Amino acid sequence: EVQLLESGGGLVQPGGSLRLSCAASGFTFTNYAMNWVRQAPGKGLDWVSGISGSGSNAYYADSVKGRFTISRDNSKNTVYLQMNNLRADDTAEYYCAKAFGVVPTYYHMDVWGKGTTVTVSS
Amino acid sequence: DIQMTQSPSSLSASVGDRVTITCQASQDIGKYLNWYQQKPGKAPKVLIYDASKLETGVPSRFSGSGSGTHFTFTISSLQPEDISTYYCQQSGNLPLTFGGGTKVEIK
Numbered sequence: 001e002v003q004l005l006e007s008g009g010g011l012v013q014p015g016g017s018l019r020l021s022c023a024a025s026g027f028t029f030t031n032y033a034m035n036w037v038r039q040a041p042g043k044g045l046d047w048v049s050g051i052s053g054s055g056s057n058a059y060y061a062d063s064v065k066g067r068f069t070i071s072r073d074n075s076k077n078t079v080y081l082q083m084n085n086l087r088a089d090d091t092a093e094y095y096c097a098k099a100f101g102v103v104p105t106y107y108h109m110d111v112w113g114k115g116t117t118v119t120v121s122s
Numbered sequence: 123d124i125q126m127t128q129s130p131s132s133l134s135a136s137v138g139d140r141v142t143i144t145c146q147a148s149q150d151i152g153k154y155l156n157w158y159q160q161k162p163g164k165a166p167k168v169l170i171y172d173a174s175k176l177e178t179g180v181p182s183r184f185s186g187s188g189s190g191t192h193f194t195f196t197i198s199s200l201q202p203e204d205i206s207t208y209y210c211q212q213s214g215n216l217p218l219t220f221g222g223g224t225k226v227e228i229k
Binding site: 035037044045046047050059060061062095097100104105106107108109110112113114115 | 123154156158160164165166167168171172177209211213214215216217218219220221222223
């Protein structure tokens with residue numbers, strides 16, 4: 001069964017850091033790009049970052065550029081999101097989503113994890 | 123960035139009704155438009171990709187059409203289990219962007 005399982009969310013103070021993980025199973029991980037999509041409480045979906053299947057290309061929304069870093073370990077079938085200098089408006093449910101192809105563009109997100117909650121508050 | 127304008131933001135319809143949601147892109151995205159369904163407290167699920175292709179396992183009452191900048195999503199006969207929020211999303215350019223969502227309720 002194709003599955004994504006996020007972890008690493010929690011409560012953090014403004015300016016703090018968190019690292020999210022997304023463990024994948026049931027498919028050939030290196031063949032697919034991976035994305036992080038977030039949803040603030042009561043709001044819509046917001047793409048955060050994507051990474052190519054090889055890990056050689058990473059992409060970011062302007063709102064997180066310079067603060068967040070996406071990476072992947074294809075030997076562990078895991079994608080990460082390192083989040084630094086967190087702000088209150090980063091508070092959201094963070095979903096890991098598999099792209100249908102090797103790059104984030106041109107493909108839909110066909111498998112989603114259940115999400116992990118990040119709360120930024122003092 | 124490509125802006126996705128989705129309408130309406132909410133609608134109420136009766137079981138069996140035909141429901142239509144539209145999504146307009148701020149620039150040409152070709153066929154690269156996807157539709158997702160999200161139920162409360164759950165992750166999104168893709169229903170339609172590449173504007174009109176039905177994801178495996180999705181009921182045929184769901185359909186999509188359009189290209190370029192104007193797209194339409196239709197539920198041909200609304201069922202109680204279709205109560206959800208629906209989002210369009212363009213995958214033609216980075217950053218990937220979503221419409222604001224349409225909350226569908228039963229009248």
